[in-house]
Amino acid sequence: MARPPKKLVSSPGEPQPQGAGGAAFNPGLTAAATQRRSGGPSPVAAGRSTGLGLDSEGVRRSMVERLRAAGPFDARVLEAMAAVPRHLFVDAALVTQAYEDTSLPIGHGQTISKPSVVARMIGVLMDGVSARSGGHLGRVLEVGTGCGYQAALLCRLSRHVVSIERIRGLHEKARELVSPLRMNDLRLVYGDGMLGHPPNAPYDSIIAAACGADVPATWLDQLAIGGRLISPVLDAANKQRLVVIDRLESAGFQRTEYEAVQFVPLKSGAV
Ligand code: SAH
Numbered sequence: 001m002a003r004p005p006k007k008l009v010s011s012p013g014e015p016q017p018q019g020a021g022g023a024a025f026n027p028g029l030t031a032a033a034t035q036r037r038s039g040g041p042s043p044v045a046a047g048r049s050t051g052l053g054l055d056s057e058g059v060r061r062s063m064v065e066r067l068r069a070a071g072p073f074d075a076r077v078l079e080a081m082a083a084v085p086r087h088l089f090v091d092a093a094l095v096t097q098a099y100e101d102t103s104l105p106i107g108h109g110q111t112i113s114k115p116s117v118v119a120r121m122i123g124v125l126m127d128g129v130s131a132r133s134g135g136h137l138g139r140v141l142e143v144g145t146g147c148g149y150q151a152a153l154l155c156r157l158s159r160h161v162v163s164i165e166r167i168r169g170l171h172e173k174a175r176e177l178v179s180p181l182r183m184n185d186l187r188l189v190y191g192d193g194m195l196g197h198p199p200n201a202p203y204d205s206i207i208a209a210a211c212g213a214d215v216p217a218t219w220l221d222q223l224a225i226g227g228r229l230i231s232p233v234l235d236a237a238n239k240q241r242l243v244v245i246d247r248l249e250s251a252g253f254q255r256t257e258y259e260a261v262q263f264v265p266l267k268s269g270a271v
Pocket of ligand 1: 110111112113143144145146147148149150151164165166167170191192193194209210264265266267268269
């Protein structure tokens, strides 16, 4: 069951984190990636070294420690954030801001989400019925790949991730960025995520990184029993708010509203 929402008073983009700790679960890592993480050279870092010390795990650790202090956030999500090199997903000109708690432009008028919002949303997903019993997110659908950063995090906390992007340029860029990370359980799809992705449905976890007027019925159809969906949605006052929908084991859905957020719009059609 979804937890009751906290007070709905936070300012846009400022989540009120809640979450639980727990053991690390990294099924998304290939053996090669595990080896790299434990000290081997990363081909990604080698290919795009910034010369600013951002390639070191220490920089990411300090971002995670700042998040931990501002939390609580789910410990497994923070571990994933300590491992995924966010600076490789942002433009070279913005690389010094990569480990600040801020959203950044990624081209085509879109943004990479703010780390605290990413941690918050994935943490809430980890608290769904299926995710709690399995200890991971299971089969995941992400709508709005953007640069692929969140998809890379999701891979470390799930069995399989399908991530859809409607802007071809971003889809192709994300493909290039994640390919050296060798996530063989990640499927990047170019298309309209409002339709979901029926070939891999049902999903235990669905996460949207773009805000629509409501949650498309296709996402609900593709949510597994015991599964959880999290998405920003416009409320009656036209303000964005996080909404969590759980597909109940008995029957039907339970919808819970969380805090205010700020996301790019969910748009139909692929371009
Ligand atoms: N997940 C990204 C955030 C990307 S921003 C991260 O890691 O930070 C949200 C993305 O949603 C944008 O790239 C936008 O193009 C995409 N988007 C908006 N509507 C969409 C739709 N209907 N289908 C797929 N992607 C969509």
